[in-house]
Amino acid sequence: MTDTLQPMNKISVHGLTMNFGSFVVMKDLGFDIAEKDIFAIVGESGCGKSTLLRHLIGLIEPAKGSICYGGESFTAATESERMRFMGRFGVMYQSGALWSSMTLAENIAMPIEEMAGITSREALDLAYYKLALVGLSGFENHYPSQISGGMKKRAGIARAIALDPEIIFLDEPGAGLDPLSSQRLDELILKLRDTLGSTVVMVTHELASIFAIANNSVFLDVHTRTQGATGNPVWLRDHSENENVRLFYNRGKTGNPSDQHD
Amino acid sequence: MEPETLLIRLSMNEHATKFPRATWQGAGTEKTLRLAGEWTLGSGEIKVEGYDDGDWPKRFVTDGIGHFDSRLPGYLMSCFRAKKKHHEGSLSGLPNNLRELMELALKVPDHHEAEKQTEHSGRLAALGTKMTSVWIASVSLVEFIGETVLSLGRFFTGKARFRKSDFRTILQECGAEALPIVALITFLIGMILAFVGNAQLANFGAGIYVADLVGIATVREMGVVMTAIILSGRTGASFAAHLGSMNANEEIDALRTFGFHPFDFLVLPRVLALILMMPLLTVYANTIGILGGMLVAWTAGITPALFWTELLSAISPQSYSLGVIKSVFFGATIAIAGCMQGMRSGKSSSAVGQAATRSVVVSITAIVVLDSAFAILFTLLDI
Structure with missing residues (x-):
């Protein structure tokens, strides 16, 4: 019944359990992501953040539980309905996952060309525009192997926003970037959210970037194998009941929640 | 007693310039691990003496140690890993820098659940796995x-x-x-x-x-x-x-x-x-x-x-x-x-x-x- 009371929730996850074979990665995950949220999936390395993301975009089937988009069940959807859901997603993978046999412009133009009524000339023009948005003008005809890791991430984001998606999924956008690039990336994500009106779901453990842009988060606790807390990361840092959560958000410095000052 | 101990100490100091040496002494609350010699890579084979009954050493004696690099904490770590019980003993007696290194290494407990659990399958089980894998491979081919x-x-x-x-x-x-x-x-x-x-x-x-x-x-x-x-x-x-x-x-x-x-x-x-x-x-x-x-x-x-x-x-x-x-x-x-x-x-x-x-x-x-x-x-x- 809570579903009907909260129609604004873009994404809701209920009782999600994730397995690798017989090994339970995480159990009993439940959280809601509202429209235009910048939602961070947070936790220690190897706790299953990327796995959760892959569940959300339908690459892995959950062992238990459900994932709903706008009140409609994604887990129970048929193959063709899923395609419709997935048409609203834009995904950036950890390594960029650019198609290595195509230039950057072709990488971005390919999904656009599939849309009805778009000529390949127009698709390329759009691709050039998207690359310019992420600051990669001039690299349109480079192949992914010819650019740096940070540029691959940005190109990956350009491809994720190729179709102006409702929901943008980012897998570790800031990892391995220098502080300036990382900061520019944060700005880019904020701008994309404000201009496209997209909801952003990102896997990350860059605290600076989490506090700077995320307004909602879930913390996956590797020790208890379930979620430690959900909510605004700044609030969780100072007030969470769960010690693991506070430790994480404070870079390992323990402290009583009442001792903290804002 | 006194001259004898001195003698041992002296003979150990003689070796100190040569190879790394570990000596287990005493048992129970008296259990001591005595370390001596050059504990660097390339300073020769480690000599272990005395009997280790599997308990944690209560005390370390390290005044015979020359230089050391990762070889010494590596050896201590291997001793600790061999113990039946989880670490509970003190690291007292170790020089400060060595103790800090050991504390850092022991800080995060072993991820026991992460260790591979494949060893306990018998030959029959292995044969069965092999056969089912052939079946799975043919199904996936089809x-x-x-x-x-x-x-x-x-x-x-x-x-x-x-x-x-x-x-x-x-x-x-x-x-x-x-x-x-x-x-x-x-x-x-x-x-x-x-x-x-x-x-x-x-x-x-x-x-x-x-x-x-x-x-x-x-x-x-x-x-x-x-x-x-x-x-x-x-x-x-x-x-x-x-x-x-x-x-x-x-x-x-x-x-x-x-x-x-x-x-x-x-x-x-x-x-x-x-x-x-x-x-x-x-x-x-x-x-x-x-x-x-x-x-x-x-x-x-x-x-x-x-x-x-x-x-x-x-x-x-x-x-x-x-x-x-x-x-x-x-x-x-x-x-x-x-x-x-x-x-x-x-x-x-x-x-x-x-x-x-x-x-x-x-x-x-x-x-x-x-x-x-x-x-x-x-x-x-x-x-």
Whole structure:
């Protein structure tokens, strides 16, 4: 019944359990992501953040539980309905996952060309525009192997926003970037959210970037194998009941929640 | 007691300049680990003395230590790991810097659940796992072939989507670029057939029949089988490596999230390319092989004109088409084996290498088995 009371929730996850074979990665995950949220999936390395993301975009089937988009069940959807859901997603993978046999412009133009009524000339023009948005003008005809890791991430984001998606999924956008690039990336994500009106779901453990842009988060606790807390990361840092959560958000410095000052 | 202890201390100090030494002393609350010597890599073998009863040492004595590097904390760590109970003892008596290193290493407890739990299976269980893995592999092969057929179906009804430019590149790579190697191998095979045949047939004064031998052997078997084996090594392995590294780099996932059917996008153009190119290459290989035979026959006194006349009487259009028909199946086999190993490969660089190797082994085996099946079938049908 809570579903009907909260129609604004873009994404809701209920009782999600994730397995690798017989090994339970995480159990009993439940959280809601509202429209235009910048939602961070947070936790220690190897706790299953990327796995959760892959569940959300339908690459892995959950062992238990459900994932709903706008009140409609994604887990129970048929193959063709899923395609419709997935048409609203834009995904950036950890390594960029650019198609290595195509230039950057072709990488971005390919999904656009599939849309009805778009000529390949127009698709390329759009691709050039998207690359310019992420600051990669001039690299349109480079192949992914010819650019740096940070540029691959940005190109990956350009491809994720190729179709102006409702929901943008980012897998570790800031990892391995220098502080300036990382900061520019944060700005880019904020701008994309404000201009496209997209909801952003990102896997990350860059605290600076989490506090700077995320307004909602879930913390996956590797020790208890379930979620430690959900909510605004700044609030969780100072007030969470769960010690693991506070430790994480404070870079390992323990402290009583009442001792903290804002 | 006093002089004796001094003596031990002195003798230990003598060794201090030489090799690392660890001595267990006492038991229970008196248990002591005495460390001495140069604990650096390259300072010789570690000498362990005394009896370690499995309890934690309560005290460390380290005044005999010279220089040390990671070797000493590494040794202490190995002692602690061998203990039955989890760390609870103190690190008192260790020099400050060493104690800090040990505390850092012991800070995060062992992730016991992360250790691999594969050791406790017996031989029978291993045999069972092996057998079920064979079954699983055959099921997944059948699944893959089924997917390929469905994908071909989508192609012929115009629903399959893939990049035409990809298809052209694949055609180029598996067709045109294979011409020189196919020519070289089949030319030599034709020559070998003619040499061997001529040596035997000339004994009976039937040297002219070398044309029949070379012609029939080439168009029915050698042309198509050699081409298929060359393409297994060239094209099949490259398919497996290409798709395998795409898989490792999450490129296949990226296709899926954009709503592209990875099967239509990656496997279909490759299967189509090989189904198209194998017959063409086979015709080409047959021609070159016969030319090779003709050249050798000429040196043995059979003019090309004579060879040609004899050849035409020997090869019926039917037997010529058998080789070409087989080539279509071989082409599909190579493409499916290569793509399957690539799509199902693991996500590491060594897994990609294994996928390439396996694709070659699987497709060559499959080609020979399939060829035998065709031989039996054609014999039964008397063609």
